Amino acid sequence: MESLRVTVDIVIFTLRDGILQVLLVKRGVPPFEGQFAIPGGFIRQDESLEDAALRELYEETGVRNVFLEQLYTFGDPKRDPRGRVVTVAYYALIASDKLSLVAGAEAAEAQWSLANEPPPLAFDHKSILEFALERLRNKLEYTTVGFQLVPEKFTLGELQAVYEAILGRQLDKRNFRRKIALLGILKPLREWRHTGRKPAQLFRFASARFEKLKDKGILFPF
Amino acid sequence: MESLRVTVDIVIFTLRDGILQVLLVKRGVPPFEGQFAIPGGFIRQDESLEDAALRELYEETGVRNVFLEQLYTFGDPKRDPRGRVVTVAYYALIASDKLSLVAGAEAAEAQWSLANEPPPLAFDHKSILEFALERLRNKLEYTTVGFQLVPEKFTLGELQAVYEAILGRQLDKRNFRRKIALLGILKPLREWRHTGRKPAQLFRFASARFEKLKDKGILFPF
DNA sequence: CCAAAAGTGTTAGGAGTACACCCATGG
DNA sequence: CCATGGGTGTACTCCTAACACTTTTGG
Numbered sequence: 001m002e003s004l005r006v007t008v009d010i011v012i013f014t015l016r017d018g019i020l021q022v023l024l025v026k027r028g029v030p031p032f033e034g035q036f037a038i039p040g041g042f043i044r045q046d047e048s049l050e051d052a053a054l055r056e057l058y059e060e061t062g063v064r065n066v067f068l069e070q071l072y073t074f075g076d077p078k079r080d081p082r083g084r085v086v087t088v089a090y091y092a093l094i095a096s097d098k099l100s101l102v103a104g105a106e107a108a109e110a111q112w113s114l115a116n117e118p119p120p121l122a123f124d125h126k127s128i129l130e131f132a133l134e135r136l137r138n139k140l141e142y143t144t145v146g147f148q149l150v151p152e153k154f155t156l157g158e159l160q161a162v163y164e165a166i167l168g169r170q171l172d173k174r175n176f177r178r179k180i181a182l183l184g185i186l187k188p189l190r191e192w193r194h195t196g197r198k199p200a201q202l203f204r205f206a207s208a209r210f211e212k213l214k215d216k217g218i219l220f221p222f
Numbered sequence: 223m224e225s226l227r228v229t230v231d232i233v234i235f236t237l238r239d240g241i242l243q244v245l246l247v248k249r250g251v252p253p254f255e256g257q258f259a260i261p262g263g264f265i266r267q268d269e270s271l272e273d274a275a276l277r278e279l280y281e282e283t284g285v286r287n288v289f290l291e292q293l294y295t296f297g298d299p300k301r302d303p304r305g306r307v308v309t310v311a312y313y314a315l316i317a318s319d320k321l322s323l324v325a326g327a328e329a330a331e332a333q334w335s336l337a338n339e340p341p342p343l344a345f346d347h348k349s350i351l352e353f354a355l356e357r358l359r360n361k362l363e364y365t366t367v368g369f370q371l372v373p374e375k376f377t378l379g380e381l382q383a384v385y386e387a388i389l390g391r392q393l394d395k396r397n398f399r400r401k402i403a404l405l406g407i408l409k410p411l412r413e414w415r416h417t418g419r420k421p422a423q424l425f426r427f428a429s430a431r432f433e434k435l436k437d438k439g440i441l442f443p444f
Numbered sequence: 445c446c447a448a449a450a451g452t453g454t455t456a457g458g459a460g461t462a463c464a465c466c467c468a469t470g471g
Numbered sequence: 472c473c474a475t476g477g478g479t480g481t482a483c484t485c486c487t488a489a490c491a492c493t494t495t496t497g498g
Contacts, residue, residue, distance in 0.1 A: 003225035049297035075271035198468040420495035
């Protein structure tokens with residue numbers, strides 16, 4: 001029976017300062033020494049693909065319980081010059097307020113980069129990142145994935161900034177708010193964020209309704 | 223380094239008599255002996271995942287140049303009782319007029335079944351089939367995959383039947399025709415299909431415009 | 445002449461988009 | 472007092488969905 005080496009790679013996104021960022025690690029050994037790569041690792045004999053991805057994600061970022069979805073499996077025989085490696089790619093979304101722990105054990109060489117203008121990447125990781133960005137942009141329009149990138153308490157302006165950062169264009173404030181309101185999943189809080197201007201009301205997601213919409217599409221064209 | 227056995231499985235759909243059908247093979251050996259399974263096989267060291275899927279598809283059906291798209295990778299450690307096998311699932315769409323050659327070398331034990339009411343399936347193949355059906359239904363609504371299931375020359379009624387069979391509901395004839403017409407990819411022929419009632423005009427796709435619309439999924443040249 | 449599928453337009457309602465002004469605050 | 476982002480409503484357009492009758496043929 002043929003056996004192949006199989007890895008999981010995880011494209012980890014977050015949004016900071018209104019910019020979509022991706023976690024990359026610097027390679028310390030050839031090939032592509034010194035270049036950046038998408039974090040990943042081999043799958044163990046006894047763990048599922050998703051467990052492997054979760055483990056890798058935890059090792060790199062110290063977070064659990066975030067959005068994680070299988071992206072695509074890349075298996076060109078020449079994608080790794082050392083020999084054949086098939087990789088099952090995942091992507092994850094982490095809200096900025098869960099990110100304090102970025103100094104995990106393996107995180108020494110990890111750093112956040114601009115998702116839309118990444119540095120040169122090892123292997124076929126440029127393709128993988130582009131694939132992830134494409135999926136993210138598409139899913140943004142017909143699912144609620146975008147909500148994963150916002151802190152637990154957030155303003156409508158912050159939520160809109162998520163959409164604008166990923167879609168790469170500006171959205172109309174009034175239309176955006178009307179559509180979000182129509183979903184009926186926001187719970188207004190009696191708290192306001194004071195940022196030096198007019199205070200903005202904070203919201204959180206009403207989890208019961210949120211679960212219903214999760215991943216299934218109440219539609220979202222912007 | 224950990225190595226895993228990796229297969230490709232292909233969910234092969236066609237539409238016959240207005241019913242969506244899926245190609246299944248009867249297992250001749252344990253486990254699940256005598257039960258049906260989705261066709262598949264191991265990936266060779268030197269072939270890409272897609273090449274493996276194409277090879278498998280050709281061995282089972284004798285067809286090439288049909289729609290083929292990666293579906294999802296299934297890797298639960300317990301999905302195969304004999305030991306760990308990861309499978310990269312693909313799905314393919316074959317128009318009925320390409321299907322004359324179903325008697326391929328390995329096709330002895332292959333047969334078409336109702337996609338929506340399949341017999342009991344081996345391994346986790348029920349999940350894989352359901353995943354494929356879900357993908358197909360979703361893509362039907364925002365891509366041109368449905369066009370892959372219709373013969374080279376077809377009537378508007380036949381095209382509509384494809385959509386109705388996959389979506390599992392009836393569509394309004396006038397609205398359907400208007401939408402298709404808006405795409406501007408149909409080339410009316412000076413031929414009519416005579417089926418015992420009022421003859422229906424035949425169409426084919428205008429390939430130039432069709433290419434423009436083709437989904438990012440891999441659409442092989444006609 | 446009858447059964448069965450082909451073919452053809454109009455209308456009403458909902459969703460999407462474009463658009464401008466006042467407000468509250470911190471500095 | 473002013474710069475900055477917060478917050479709000481309306482009007483037009485376009486897409487979608489609902490809906491019924493005539494035509495053509497083979498039997």
